[in-house]
Amino acid sequence: MSIAERLPDTPARRRVALAGAALVWVAAYQVNGWIWDRILYDAAGLDPADRLTETIHFFCYDTVKITLLLTGIIFVVTVLRSWMSIERTRALLGGRREGAGNVMAAGLGVITPFCSCSAVPAFIGFVAAGVPIGVTLSFLIASPLVNEIAIGLLFTLFGWKVTALYIAAGLLIAIGAGWVLGRLGVQRWVEPFVFETRLGGQVIDSTAGLTPGQRVQMGVEEVGTILRKIWPYLLLGIGVGALIHGWAPEDFFTTYAGPGNAFGVVVAVAIGVPLYSNAAGIMPLVQALHEKGLPMGTLLAFLMSVVALSLPEMILLRRVLKPQLLATFIAVVATGITAVGYTFNLILT
Template sequence: MAAYNVVEPLSRWISHNLLGLPRGSRSGEAVAFFFYDVPKILLLLSGMIFLITVVRSFFSAERARRLLGGKRVGLGNGLAATLGIVTPFCSCSAVPLFIGFVESGIPLGVTFSFLIAAPVINEVALVLLFGMFGWRVAGLYVASGLAVAIAAGWLLGKLRLERYVEEFVWRTSFREGTDEARGLSWEERFGQARQAVRETLVKLWVYVLVGIGVGAGIHGYVPADALAAYMGKDGPWWSVPLVVVAALPLYSNAAGMAPVLQALVEKGAALGTALAFMMAVVGVSLPETIMLRRVLRPQLIATFVGVVTVAIILIGYLFNALL
């Protein structure tokens, strides 16, 4: 926390005194924003990832599978979406996890709720939103992510899409795996947390720098309220679908998206529109979709992407209306 307090004056000093960029100038503001955000975000990220990993070490995919076992549609979707947030999960595991869930009799819609919640509610994005906008926006992000996962999973379940799951999935017999979350010592949990912090920083620092760079550019060069007319609360009705569809092919990391989001909102974009943009970039990822192709037929993949997209658009509208 002490390190936190020196960051702002230091960033001012670097940009205005060291680099000689005048206060209030475009380049001066952009550079100060950059040097303020980089250490702030990296500090916040390290602390929170550590905490989150310790919490997550108590959950596992095996445990989620057991908990969801006898659950029906509806309640099951809610539980699956919640477990999707806390269960440690990398998008590479989407396929084996899908088979494990479906094979143990968990309904397809409930499985989808889990698979949607896990990437949409990203822990890094949550940390960054909390650090930049406070707990209200962070809470809103979790609530909207849950809503998208529950609604999209429920709808996908209703559509009876089982026939579009590749044949071999139903024939596979899944062996009861060992539960890694059991019997870990605190030392092991802390060790995992330290490793997660290291891995996250190594993997994300480029995204963070680029994201903050783009954010800083917007901060310094885009005039205030320039975006209000297009992405603002009273902007045209098509602004939410437009930004969501534009965001689908973009694949970035949540860590890179949050600074961009902050800059967009600062320039007059409505928060709902901006959150929808971020969820679309982070939640629907091309690599994960390609991997799911191994177990799902194209029709189901298309429906999956379509339903999630529509759900994100609706959430964007809802928050623009509420806030």
């Protein structure tokens, strides 16, 4: 049974439910820290100054906080995204020339926030529809890089200035890297079967005609689906962040990636490229490293390298890209991220 067949659309109940859920969300977010203070310090009698206590508090508090942020962000983005399908995106990009097409593709990558792995099927569809390879690569880079979850978490943790720089830098990387790759004529390194793929006879737009109530239900279901997929990485990222927050020596990270190391950004990107995580899982680590004194540019370069060049995405891309193009893709994007990291370190000092 399809979503449209099994979901009721009752506007009054929907408004009441959404208002109630929003109030519960806000209340839970506001009292999160207070509750863990009462549980750990008052009820359990743990010493707030103890390193182990600090690690436990960080883990508990951030697990709830990040989960709440993810729930809100995923829900809102899914409802908005239900009006923007892959077919509509591909129709907008078709026939665009390089340059203007790269700009439009990067912009569409932001408002159609597929994750790095789900962007790969879109890549195949765009190439099969005749969208220039460089334009398509701009979309492929921007969609996971300018990530809605990363944007929401960055804004919450570091404010609007850092978030705005992150968005602008991500767009520049997607536009520039896509244009460069297109000018290199890399279409010869795309596996031949990609150009033979035809999706025109099969409509992917499963959200057409849904009512507002059904779009809300899609948001609810997407929250559950994504959280079930990422919770191990979320807990792992928060756990690592908690250990760093409570136990890592102050000078460890500043030695290898701090302001005193001229190659700190390069080191951060080199670690982030092969590392598999997502914005939700890596953000607690970014926060903990920021508290240890790492420059913001270095941290943002690390974050970008993780979300834009994830290992699963590279594995999927290898199915459609020949090794020459895959290596060139990684090199160009990593170079852009490294340049952004150094630039941010100059701007944000």
